[in-house]
Amino acid sequence: MQWLNNGNTSKSEAQMNEFVHKVMLSPDFKQEHLTGFDAHRENLRLDNALDESSLRAQFTENAIDILVPSGAIGVPSKIFSVPGLLHRKLTTVISDAFNSPLSHLYHFSPFKLYHCSPVTKKEERIFGEIYTSDAFLNEHEEVQRHSPLPPDDPECKREKIVAALMFSSDATHLTNFGNTKAWPIYLMLGNLTKYIRAQPNSGAMHHLAYIPSLPDSFQDFASKFNCKWRTQKQHILCHCRRELMQEVWKTILDDDFIYACTYGIVIQCIDGIERRVYPRIFTYSADYPEKALLACIRENGLFPCHRCLIPKTAISRLGFADDIAFRIEHARTFLADRVARARNFIYKSAKPINGTDVESELRQTSSVATMNAFVARLGKKFDPSKMLVVDLLHEFELGVWKQLFTHLIRLLYAAGKGSDELVTELNARSAHMQPAPHSHCSYSSYLCRYRQISTFGSGTIRKFSQNSSEMKKLAARDFEDLLQASIQIH
Numbered sequence: 001m002q003w004l005n006n007g008n009t010s011k012s013e014a015q016m017n018e019f020v021h022k023v024m025l026s027p028d029f030k031q032e033h034l035t036g037f038d039a040h041r042e043n044l045r046l047d048n049a050l051d052e053s054s055l056r057a058q059f060t061e062n063a064i065d066i067l068v069p070s071g072a073i074g075v076p077s078k079i080f081s082v083p084g085l086l087h088r089k090l091t092t093v094i095s096d097a098f099n100s101p102l103s104h105l106y107h108f109s110p111f112k113l114y115h116c117s118p119v120t121k122k123e124e125r126i127f128g129e130i131y132t133s134d135a136f137l138n139e140h141e142e143v144q145r146h147s148p149l150p151p152d153d154p155e156c157k158r159e160k161i162v163a164a165l166m167f168s169s170d171a172t173h174l175t176n177f178g179n180t181k182a183w184p185i186y187l188m189l190g191n192l193t194k195y196i197r198a199q200p201n202s203g204a205m206h207h208l209a210y211i212p213s214l215p216d217s218f219q220d221f222a223s224k225f226n227c228k229w230r231t232q233k234q235h236i237l238c239h240c241r242r243e244l245m246q247e248v249w250k251t252i253l254d255d256d257f258i259y260a261c262t263y264g265i266v267i268q269c270i271d272g273i274e275r276r277v278y279p280r281i282f283t284y285s286a287d288y289p290e291k292a293l294l295a296c297i298r299e300n301g302l303f304p305c306h307r308c309l310i311p312k313t314a315i316s317r318l319g320f321a322d323d324i325a326f327r328i329e330h331a332r333t334f335l336a337d338r339v340a341r342a343r344n345f346i347y348k349s350a351k352p353i354n355g356t357d358v359e360s361e362l363r364q365t366s367s368v369a370t371m372n373a374f375v376a377r378l379g380k381k382f383d384p385s386k387m388l389v390v391d392l393l394h395e396f397e398l399g400v401w402k403q404l405f406t407h408l409i410r411l412l413y414a415a416g417k418g419s420d421e422l423v424t425e426l427n428a429r430s431a432h433m434q435p436a437p438h439s440h441c442s443y444s445s446y447l448c449r450y451r452q453i454s455t456f457g458s459g460t461i462r463k464f465s466q467n468s469s470e471m472k473k474l475a476a477r478d479f480e481d482l483l484q485a486s487i488q489i490h
């Protein structure tokens with residue numbers, strides 16, 4: 001069976017040799033095992049065995065209930081069940097992580113890291129890891145001083161530590177044609193160094209959940225139920241997608257997790273010592289549309305930032321001193337009361353989702369009428385906009401950077417007065433991997449042969465293997481590499 005499923009779709013001579021040596025001549029190969037053999041049945045048995053033992057078995061499947069407004073006064077809203085949320089229990093994932101093969105590398109206590117310049121002899125604070133950040137130091141201090149012990153174990157003397165949760169999610173298309181998509185949520189622990197977390201095969205990333213999409217049957221349901229469907233379709237769909245995302249997070253942040261946040265969970269760590277672990281959410285990494293969804297704001301609204309209330313018209317002042325001051329002064333907070341009032345208008349008074357009553361509550365901040373799951377579960381002290389962090393590629397958006405890169409290539413054509421000499425040089429140099437001459441810093445050395453940039457670290461920036469100017473079959477990470485490399489060779 002292993003030979004059949006080895007991933008090769010056509011069988012070659014080498015494959016046949018493998019079959020004879022590894023299967024037919026294997027010491028545990030017995031002819032009688034094959035009596036009544038049926039390849040289809042064996043494949044099914046293999047699938048079932050994998051289902052039971054594998055990661056899939058740790059996931060539970062839930063339906064998510066969202067409340068759909070009726071649009072008519074006196075008609076109560078109805079619940080629609082969205083099937084297919086696959087998720088693992090958050091507290092179990094955290095406990096497992098503390099016993100994973102990497103857990104001996106976890107930092108339980110935060111610290112400050114300094115660099116002493118050999119020239120000036122001055123000390124400089126280094127911020128590079130979650131466990132050397134002020135956020136972790138403060139949280140650790142807070143947990144030591146103020147975290148209560150559970151009522152069933154008030155004399156607990158176990159060491160208290162913080163588990164720094166880092167979430168990320170990104171919807172992914174699985175096919176070139178069609179709409180099949182997966183929407184995974186991942187969890188990493190900031191107690192582990194980023195140099196290990198960033199390695200694709202390190203096992204530091206834990207699968208937490210797969211978010212379902214609104215099924216097609218939702219439109220059938222809502223078109224019959226909501227009397228304003230014909231004119232309000234887009235708004236209702238948008239609203240329900242937001243509701244779905246927040247309901248998914250309310251399910252993930254379950255009661256056990258909230259209990260763990262308050263009283264900690266006792267985990268026997270890899271060194272055999274039991275510690276009381278307090279999970280704290282530090283970061284959430286996502287692209288802009290998902291950030292807008294998570295922060296409960298309008299995408300590209302009048303106030304498009306999820307962290308502050310900078311108006312769209314003032315974004316061009318980015319980097320000015322008054323702009324920085326404004327962003328700090330006008331940090332965004334989640335206005336739960338306004339959202340509650342707007343929801344009343346929609347669900348109780350049957351006002352339109354984009355109507356004036358709802359807008360009067362939300363428009364000044366570009367908020368939406370959806371209750372944030374993180375605030376609802378963790379309390380008003382939790383600030384959802386602060387956890388949503390900057391992610392280079394996601395801030396640029398792949399399409400925008402692609403256009404910019406195309407423009408740079410066009411500039412090269414223009415600088416070469418229409419000939420493709422410079423572009424050819426970019427591509428040709430790439431193939432030879434010659435060291436870049438430092439003597440001249442002309443235009444041609446600007447797009448200094450992407451191919452000459454060697455693989456960085458253990459794979460953060462990979463060698464560019466094809467002609468980068470043609471941009472053929474590049475994945476998002478390749479574009480991120482091109483972007484990072486173009487900043488450095490500039």
Ligand SMILES: [Zn+2]
Pocket residue numbers: 305306307308309310327
């Ligand atoms: Zn901002």
